[in-house]
Amino acid sequence: MASYVHERSRFNLEDNEMPTQWYNVQADLAHPIAPYLGPDGSLADAEALAAIFPEPLIEQEISTQRWFDIPGPVLDVLHTYRPGPLNRARMFEKALGLPDNVHIYYKYEGINASGSHKANTAIPQAYYNKISGITKLATETGAGQWGSALSMAGAQLGIEVEVFMVGVSYDQKPYRRIFMESFGATVHRSPTTLTEAGRAMLEKDPDTLGSLGLAISEAVEVAAASPDTNYALGSVLNHVCLHQTIIGQEAIKQMELAGEEPDVVIACVGGGSNFAGLAFPYYLRRKEGKTGARLLAVEPKACPSLTHGSFEYDFGDEAKLTPQMMMYTLGHDFVPPGIHAGGLRYHGDSPLISQLVHENEIEATAVYQKDVFAAALEFARAEALLPAPESSHAIAAAIAEAKAAAEAGEPRTILFGLSGHGFLDLAAYENYINGKLQDYDFATGAVVG
Numbered sequence: 001m002a003s004y005v006h007e008r009s010r011f012n013l014e015d016n017e018m019p020t021q022w023y024n025v026q027a028d029l030a031h032p033i034a035p036y037l038g039p040d041g042s043l044a045d046a047e048a049l050a051a052i053f054p055e056p057l058i059e060q061e062i063s064t065q066r067w068f069d070i071p072g073p074v075l076d077v078l079h080t081y082r083p084g085p086l087n088r089a090r091m092f093e094k095a096l097g098l099p100d101n102v103h104i105y106y107k108y109e110g111i112n113a114s115g116s117h118k119a120n121t122a123i124p125q126a127y128y129n130k131i132s133g134i135t136k137l138a139t140e141t142g143a144g145q146w147g148s149a150l151s152m153a154g155a156q157l158g159i160e161v162e163v164f165m166v167g168v169s170y171d172q173k174p175y176r177r178i179f180m181e182s183f184g185a186t187v188h189r190s191p192t193t194l195t196e197a198g199r200a201m202l203e204k205d206p207d208t209l210g211s212l213g214l215a216i217s218e219a220v221e222v223a224a225a226s227p228d229t230n231y232a233l234g235s236v237l238n239h240v241c242l243h244q245t246i247i248g249q250e251a252i253k254q255m256e257l258a259g260e261e262p263d264v265v266i267a268c269v270g271g272g273s274n275f276a277g278l279a280f281p282y283y284l285r286r287k288e289g290k291t292g293a294r295l296l297a298v299e300p301k302a303c304p305s306l307t308h309g310s311f312e313y314d315f316g317d318e319a320k321l322t323p324q325m326m327m328y329t330l331g332h333d334f335v336p337p338g339i340h341a342g343g344l345r346y347h348g349d350s351p352l353i354s355q356l357v358h359e360n361e362i363e364a365t366a367v368y369q370k371d372v373f374a375a376a377l378e379f380a381r382a383e384a385l386l387p388a389p390e391s392s393h394a395i396a397a398a399i400a401e402a403k404a405a406a407e408a409g410e411p412r413t414i415l416f417g418l419s420g421h422g423f424l425d426l427a428a429y430e431n432y433i434n435g436k437l438q439d440y441d442f443a444t445g446a447v448v449g
């Protein structure tokens with residue numbers, strides 16, 4: 001043992017080193033994002049948003065102020081699980097057979113009970129609604145992580161939660177429903193007969209698997225109909241991206257502890273919030289001339305809005321109840337195939353990320369789900385951490401980056417966001433292990449294997 005040299009793998013922060021402000025990328029865009037439009041195409045004003053969101057969140061949505069102080073009561077709840085870990089994946093590097101000059105780091109967001117980064121915005125959203133006199137939040141959930149996070153935050157901050165869960169996830173993930181109910185939430189399989197949007201869809205297609213866009217329509221309808229009920233969205237919107245920026249701020253400090261600067265920062269993209277959370281603080285750092293890090297967004301080949309969508313105005317939901325946003329979109333009526341990364345089955349993308357992709361500040365790539373699960377298991381077996389299928393898109397891209405660097409004989413430091421754990425995604429892992437997963441390619445419309 002005399003020759004053993006301890007090499008550090010974990011770069012953790014003290015409690016009091018957690019960020020106390022959120023970073024608003026809107027302060028640093030070369031061109032401001034296009035304004036939201038109402039259903040009739042006219043400018044959507046703050047008043048229209050006020051029917052479903054509290055005033056402080058609307059301010060964050062449209063502001064170009066660079067920093068927002070995180071309220072004390074929000075910090076108190078965030079402190080139950082933050083600061084979060086940043087690890088160097090030494091065992092994974094070894095398993096991949098990487099040379100000494102190719103390093104992989106990951107920032108892990110699966111440490112709270114709901115298991116993903118979504119708690120980071122669920123908590124401030126519950127807080128701002130609560131102090132604005134709202135008693136109930138209606139929301140949708142795709143894979144179940146957002147509903148879980150909001151249920152948890154609702155329990156912690158004392159606000160009721162009603163969840164419309166996308167049908168395919170409701171069927172595939174009973175434990176997610178039970179999780180939400182354990183924290184006191186009411187959960188419906190979407191589409192329901194409780195809303196006009198739901199009834200219209202069921203009439204059109206009684207066997208529908210549901211979609212995130214449709215579940216959003218249902219929740220927005222419920223929120224708009226009642227003055228003490230608001231709507232909460234777990235991704236896409238600017239205030240959600242804002243709340244997630246504690247991830248990247250922590251990562252920057254932790255990479256400094258590790259004594260390295262990433263060459264590339266990678267995260268998966270559904271609506272874009274975990275990517276924004278990790279990447280936007282690095283975007284600022286690049287503006288400040290402190291890093292040259294590339295920012296790489298990863299999406300599924302079956303639902304590739306950034307790499308195959310159009311950059312145009314579209315609705316956030318199936319029934320066209322939300323404002324129209326300028327974003328990369330596959331169309332609000334696109335129902336993605338039932339791939340096993342439910343959190344990435346969304347037709348659109350964050351307007352902020354869309355804008356930055358459009359301006360070539362952010363790169364995007366798409367991967368097949370079987371490659372994603374292969375990457376997930378390779379990572380799991382090396383690092384003893386079971387990643388969410390969504391997060392594993394980032395792992396697949398990190399492997400590709402590492403191998404490309406190794407082949408080129410170049411040094412590379414890779415940082416990826418591991419947005420959540422996969423403990424409640426075991427059915428998907430089972431399907432993969434038993435060879436039951438299919439790969440779809442949106443671009444060609446084909447099942448490719």
Ligand SMILES: *Cc1c(COP(=O)(O)O)cnc(C)c1O
Binds near residue numbers: 235236421
């Ligand atoms: C919801 C979710 C995603 C996708 O949402 P984004 O807003 O794009 O981050 C990714 N990973 C996990 C674990 C999720 O729960």
